[in-house]
Amino acid sequence: MCLAIPGKVVEIRSQEGLQMARVQFGGVTRDACLDYVPETQIGDYVLVHVGFAISRVDEEEARRTYEALAELDQLGELEIPEIEESRRSGA
Amino acid sequence: MKYLDEYRDGDIAAKLVERIRRVQTRPWVIMEVCGGQTHSIVKNGIDHLLPKGIELVHGPGCPVCVTPLEMIDKAHAIARCPDVIFGSFGDMLRVPGSDGDLFSIKSQGGDVRVVYSPLDCLKIAKANPDKQVVFFAIGFETTAPANAMLAWQARQMGLKNVSLLVSHVLVPPAIEAVLSSPQNRVQGFLGPGHVCAVVGYTEYEPLAARFHVPIVVTGFEPLDILEGVLMLVEQLEQGRAEVENQYSRVLDRAGNRPAQELIAKVFEVSDRKWRGVGMIPQSGFRLREEFRELDAEARFSVEAIDTMEPEVCIAGEILQGIKKPHDCPAFGTECTPQRPLGATMVSAEGACAAYYAYGRHLKDADLVTLGNGR
Numbered sequence: 345m346c347l348a349i350p351g352k353v354v355e356i357r358s359q360e361g362l363q364m365a366r367v368q369f370g371g372v373t374r375d376a377c378l379d380y381v382p383e384t385q386i387g388d389y390v391l392v393h394v395g396f397a398i399s400r401v402d403e404e405e406a407r408r409t410y411e412a413l414a415e416l417d418q419l420g421e422l423e424i425p426e427i428e429e430s431r432r433s434g435a
Numbered sequence: 436m437k438y439l440d441e442y443r444d445g446d447i448a449a450k451l452v453e454r455i456r457r458v459q460t461r462p463w464v465i466m467e468v469c470g471g472q473t474h475s476i477v478k479n480g481i482d483h484l485l486p487k488g489i490e491l492v493h494g495p496g497c498p499v500c501v502t503p504l505e506m507i508d509k510a511h512a513i514a515r516c517p518d519v520i521f522g523s524f525g526d527m528l529r530v531p532g533s534d535g536d537l538f539s540i541k542s543q544g545g546d547v548r549v550v551y552s553p554l555d556c557l558k559i560a561k562a563n564p565d566k567q568v569v570f571f572a573i574g575f576e577t578t579a580p581a582n583a584m585l586a587w588q589a590r591q592m593g594l595k596n597v598s599l600l601v602s603h604v605l606v607p608p609a610i611e612a613v614l615s616s617p618q619n620r621v622q623g624f625l626g627p628g629h630v631c632a633v634v635g636y637t638e639y640e641p642l643a644a645r646f647h648v649p650i651v652v653t654g655f656e657p658l659d660i661l662e663g664v665l666m667l668v669e670q671l672e673q674g675r676a677e678v679e680n681q682y683s684r685v686l687d688r689a690g691n692r693p694a695q696e697l698i699a700k701v702f703e704v705s706d707r708k709w710r711g712v713g714m715i716p717q718s719g720f721r722l723r724e725e726f727r728e729l730d731a732e733a734r735f736s737v738e739a740i741d742t743m744e745p746e747v748c749i750a751g752e753i754l755q756g757i758k759k760p761h762d763c764p765a766f767g768t769e770c771t772p773q774r775p776l777g778a779t780m781v782s783a784e785g786a787c788a789a790y791y792a793y794g795r796h797l798k799d800a801d802l803v804t805l806g807n808g809r
């Protein structure tokens with residue numbers, strides 16, 4: 345129910361007093377209301393829930409978080425966990 | 436960066452699991468509040484991936500599951516009226532009331548329509564001036580901005596044939612109810628990322644302090660959830676009880692101001708009943724006085740019909756993290772997504788339906804032949 349999906353804003357227009365956008369999610373494009381993220385520009389990523397953008401995805405922050413997670417690599421070399429093997433065979 | 440695939444990387448997931456294993460010295464019980472997280476956890480097998488001793492229990496954060504039975508019955512009573520077009524999110528269609536579901540009302544000739552956005556009701560109302568359009572406005576804080584906008588726009592546009600059946604619930608009072616229960620086992624919470632995208636997380640800080648329980652506001656992708664668990668385990672091991680934000684690419688402490696402003700104009704906090712849990716004071720929204728003319732309950736004078744949950748159903752305890760779906764004798768036998776007895780089997784985000792969908796009702800032997808792995 346609280347599912348919200350990030351999509352890319354490809355078009356912005358005004359309709360019945362509301363800021364509406366076409367938002368691309370992978371291969372699908374849908375309408376979303378932008379009134380709650382009024383500073384949104386074409387090309388931005390927004391998080392859409394039941395036809396409303398509720399947040400703009402901060403690209404810099406997304407990259408930072410991801411890179412920090414990817415760096416766990418270097419921190420993880422102390423020992424190779426035997427637990428992973430057993431999990432993998434179960435997966 | 437599409438913000439989806441990156442956060443599903445299996446190698447990084449394995450690193451995170453290993454990290455958690457190293458940090459953890461004792462068993463911990465963690466509740467994910469949101470049904471979307473439950474779905475992601477069960478779908479990706481994250482609970483099985485975690486080191487032994489980290490137990491995930493599933494929280495009350497599925498609005499479809501907690502919408503009280505009498506509200507469902509009120510919806511059905513309204514949807515059966517001849518001049519009504521009843522709009523609903525798709526998830527509500529198969530939720531059993533005391534007598535059938537919205538699907539069966541539709542098949543008996545009721546005009547029940549699934550909408551993508553609450554705003555669709557405005558179009559429907561304009562196109563059908565001789566009909567009453569009623570929207571089943573359920574949801575948590577995440578959905579409140581959308582439902583508030585429907586009420587706001589209906590009034591702006593002077594549409595007299597739109598009303599809302601409001602059954603809105605709030606997360607912090609539910610967390611408080613879980614923590615106040617004498618049976619509570621939960622020691623840390625994965626906070627609901629999309630709820631907090633709307634309202635921020637200032638309201639969670641007094642909860643964390645009062646109950647000395649860490650809360651990490653977390654996203655929905657596998658890496659989000661694993662990082663959220665890691666942050667929680669770190670806090671638990673260090674004896675900290677803070678509110679932290681794992682989902683910083685989407686939200687900050689304050690949340691979405693314009694959304695909060697419109698919610699406050701349209702809704703006010705009220706007591707709400709939760710299916711399976713009972714009355715929780717100040718745990719939901721109702722329309723403000725200025726918008727009461729849009730209240731479908733008043734417009735259709737639907738009396739509460741006395742309703743009984745099937746006795747076997749333990750959805751209430753599941754929603755509070757006390758039990759798991761396979762503790763229910765009906766799980767996967769009498770109760771399946773095709774013939775649900777309780778709401779946690781209906782919604783894809785309900786713990787029972789998630790367990791069922793990903794084969795958790797099968798014996799290990801069946802799973803081997805399925806080649807499913809778990």
Ligand code: SF4
Nearest residue numbers: 748749763770777787
């Ligand atoms: S399996 Fe069905 S009957 Fe049992 S708790 Fe879940 S919803 Fe209720």
